[in-house]
Amino acid sequence: MEKRVTFGSWTIGILFAVPQLLLIFTFFYWPAGQAVYWSLTLQQPWGGGNIWVGLDNFRSILANADYWNSITASLVFAGISAGLAMFVGLVLAALTDRQLTGSRFYRVVLIWPYGIAAPALAMAFRFILAPEAGFMAVVNQVWPGFWDPGLDGTDAMASIIIAFSWKYVGYNFIFFLAAFQAIPRSLIEAAAMDGSGVVRRFWDIQFPLITPTIFFLLVINITESFQDSFGIVDIMTSGGPANATNLMVYKIYSDGFKGLDYSGAAAQSIILMVLIVVLTIFQFRFIERRVHYR
Amino acid sequence: MASITIRDVKKSYAKMQVVHGVDLDIATGEFVVILGPSGCGKSTLLRMIAGLEDISGGEIAIDGTVVNKLEPRERGCAMVFQNYALYPHMSVAQNIGYSLKVAGVPAAERTQRIQAVARTLELEHLLDRKPMALSGGQRQRVAMGRAMIREPKVFLFDEPLSNLDAKLRVQMRSEIRKLHRRLNATSVFVTHDQVEAMTLADRLVVMNGGRVEQVGTPAQIYSRPASRFVATFVGAPAMNILEGTVELDGLSLLGGSRRLAMARAGLPVGSKVAMGIRPEAARLVTPGTPGALNATVDLVEELGAGRVIYVDLDGAPFSVMTSEAVHPEPGSAVGLKISPEDMHFFSSETGTRLDVFKASVPEPAL
Numbered sequence: 001m002e003k004r005v006t007f008g009s010w011t012i013g014i015l016f017a018v019p020q021l022l023l024i025f026t027f028f029y030w031p032a033g034q035a036v037y038w039s040l041t042l043q044q045p046w047g048g049g050n051i052w053v054g055l056d057n058f059r060s061i062l063a064n065a066d067y068w069n070s071i072t073a074s075l076v077f078a079g080i081s082a083g084l085a086m087f088v089g090l091v092l093a094a095l096t097d098r099q100l101t102g103s104r105f106y107r108v109v110l111i112w113p114y115g116i117a118a119p120a121l122a123m124a125f126r127f128i129l130a131p132e133a134g135f136m137a138v139v140n141q142v143w144p145g146f147w148d149p150g151l152d153g154t155d156a157m158a159s160i161i162i163a164f165s166w167k168y169v170g171y172n173f174i175f176f177l178a179a180f181q182a183i184p185r186s187l188i189e190a191a192a193m194d195g196s197g198v199v200r201r202f203w204d205i206q207f208p209l210i211t212p213t214i215f216f217l218l219v220i221n222i223t224e225s226f227q228d229s230f231g232i233v234d235i236m237t238s239g240g241p242a243n244a245t246n247l248m249v250y251k252i253y254s255d256g257f258k259g260l261d262y263s264g265a266a267a268q269s270i271i272l273m274v275l276i277v278v279l280t281i282f283q284f285r286f287i288e289r290r291v292h293y294r
Numbered sequence: 295m296a297s298i299t300i301r302d303v304k305k306s307y308a309k310m311q312v313v314h315g316v317d318l319d320i321a322t323g324e325f326v327v328i329l330g331p332s333g334c335g336k337s338t339l340l341r342m343i344a345g346l347e348d349i350s351g352g353e354i355a356i357d358g359t360v361v362n363k364l365e366p367r368e369r370g371c372a373m374v375f376q377n378y379a380l381y382p383h384m385s386v387a388q389n390i391g392y393s394l395k396v397a398g399v400p401a402a403e404r405t406q407r408i409q410a411v412a413r414t415l416e417l418e419h420l421l422d423r424k425p426m427a428l429s430g431g432q433r434q435r436v437a438m439g440r441a442m443i444r445e446p447k448v449f450l451f452d453e454p455l456s457n458l459d460a461k462l463r464v465q466m467r468s469e470i471r472k473l474h475r476r477l478n479a480t481s482v483f484v485t486h487d488q489v490e491a492m493t494l495a496d497r498l499v500v501m502n503g504g505r506v507e508q509v510g511t512p513a514q515i516y517s518r519p520a521s522r523f524v525a526t527f528v529g530a531p532a533m534n535i536l537e538g539t540v541e542l543d544g545l546s547l548l549g550g551s552r553r554l555a556m557a558r559a560g561l562p563v564g565s566k567v568a569m570g571i572r573p574e575a576a577r578l579v580t581p582g583t584p585g586a587l588n589a590t591v592d593l594v595e596e597l598g599a600g601r602v603i604y605v606d607l608d609g610a611p612f613s614v615m616t617s618e619a620v621h622p623e624p625g626s627a628v629g630l631k632i633s634p635e636d637m638h639f640f641s642s643e644t645g646t647r648l649d650v651f652k653a654s655v656p657e658p659a660l
Binding site for chain 1: 344367371376377392393396
């Protein structure tokens, strides 16, 4: 039987909700409303009034090849980095769950990367993946010109994907491990008695039972890859070379605060918001069907 | 069909030894029940047979093959778990047929065998349901079906009935018994419930503290318990124990207030002995009857078919089970008559049965 507190009077309930509502209004609805308003006007770069332009900002953005390039880059980044971070997190969690030697050590260590701020880890990866020194320099020695994120767009994209995935591996790992450990041991033992080996047990028993977690992490990873990537892009590539890593969230910043196109940036952030909402709805609508809730 | 041989099997975790050298031979087709209080190592022993726990020492052989290093799937055992362990994301049919699917049995044959098992267990109408939508008894049946379909050499049961309500438990108990009679597969059943153990077992193994206390048929265990532990653990209400001291010509009981005349059969004078009497072996008589113990009634528990009368015997609690229609008032005096062949004696130090002692008991004068 679920226990719930019930309030006799309406007002007490509202009063309890007020602090949260105030926070949401101040930090989400108000700025989001402002952005919608700005996206429909032309803002003066140095202040001093604006002109109502309707959907002109959206029209010019969507007619711009640079912007479509940015959307493609964002989708590629989201797909690969979410997939990579989830796959690695899943494998590590599956191994830790099997209580292999050192699993207690991994459990602690793998949580740390998520606690590191994106710009700090981006700085670290800028050094780690630098073409002129360190490991990649050795690779370049063997295959000259193999790796240069400063010149090659694909290499630059790979660098930010690696940095972002590295951070989210730890996050995914914690959730996957919790999901694995929530599966009763006797289920695994029953499958072992039924003749199922380690790999088969994983696919037949464990994997279906953690699908709710996989789905949750998919939504979170995709959403975060659209938003949390800013610090990494800013430090590692600044959107370059040749806009190859100019993700939507970074383009908003560079167009708005460097190019001083406030209205265009506001329109872009509305598009980004709508894109994330649509993607999330899509995931709930089509992927969640394949999830087994217990 | 298979026999199981267990030789000096030990199990220890890090620092704790939980099974101390168990020896046991289980014949082909036999239904053996391992009975013991929780933490006695009975489940651990079962899981070592199944291959779910490593064996720390000794040897387990199934059909003459040592299985110590074999994976569970290579041992030919099927197991029914306490919490059923049904796969929640699979239907009843998929649950039952999973082992066949893993073994690569073609779909047509699989369906046919699932149907056959479902028919014996009366699960045919539930095959498409998920375990969530089943009652406790139905889940239990599915778990049984999952074990049966493989036609295993050995059935292992790990307290499979303890999650069911009392009525269903009795019903499932007789179903398991019937099933065993039909399949005649070697079965090992672990439980802490003595009624379950007594009714199911061909042979009963009583375990305590990681050791086997006694192996025998339920009747043997009941009538000739090998130790004080077995005597008090098997039987409800539990056997009464009266502490005594060996004297030159008999036994002094209850701190010397009662004496029992008998030959002392080689036991040194002054050694401590425990005398056990089953509640159902003591008879109520009118107080003052020659040869009877006088006691005061504390409490009467009505059981319908009979009643348990708790009496006070010079400060020691004692229970009597009777089917006679007697209803003594609490506080009233009663006499207890006990025949010498109903007395069990155990060493107070080691707890082992003292048979020599009993064999030479003459008519006692209490």
